[in-house]
Amino acid sequence: MTGKVKIIIGGVTLLAVVIFAMCRWYFPQYSVSLANFAKPKEMQSATKIDRKEIPVQKIVALDKKTASKKLKLPEEIATDDRKQITATAEIPPYDGKTDVIAVFNTETRETEINARQRPRSFFELINNGAIGARYGYAIGTEADNNMGGDVYARWDILRTGNVVSGVYGELNSSGECKAMITVEYRWQRGNR
DSSP states (O other): OOHHHHHHHHHHHHHHHHHHHHHHHHSOOOSSOSSSOOOOOOOGGGTTSOOOOOOOSOOOOOOHHHHHHHTTOOHHHHTOTTOOOOOOOOOOOOSSOEEEEEEEETTTTEEEEEEEEOOOOSEEEEEEEEEEEEEEEOTTOOSGGGEEEEEEEEEEEEEETTEEEEEEEEEETTSOEEEEEEEEEOOOSSOO
8 A cells, every 4th residue: 555545544534533523522412411400301101101189288398599509400490489309319320221200208298219220222223432542652663662653533333232333443653544343342340
């Protein structure tokens, strides 16, 4: 492969990496707002359940003034006296979906939050990626002092159990350009 072809392939790879990074930056895929509290989508199985009124004289709620400051509530909740904070919860990150219910005890008049993580499906189309650069000592390189670097991008497309498949591209300081299909087994600490 001639030097001119290597430069063209490297330039195209670098351009693809930059476009990929810009798309991920300007079009993030958040399921819940990062800036403010948001009402999540209702559990699909609960949408068909009939609702009924239960007589309640008083409920136990958090102090609205203190909750507004400490929890940084949005203005539409903080200033509306009809909306009260009856319970809070912190759900740990999870790759799958988490079902959350609020349970009101009519005897104690308190609300508690209960959460259950759904098992992940065996097959899943995913859209995760990474872009980066590396520099350091490399064995077997032709570079001076065996120092080398590269620019790379990875895009995960399919998860089957804990095996993730996708594509990987790299342009390194010795002029090599790589485009590969990846298959990785991934594990994480904790119960999955």
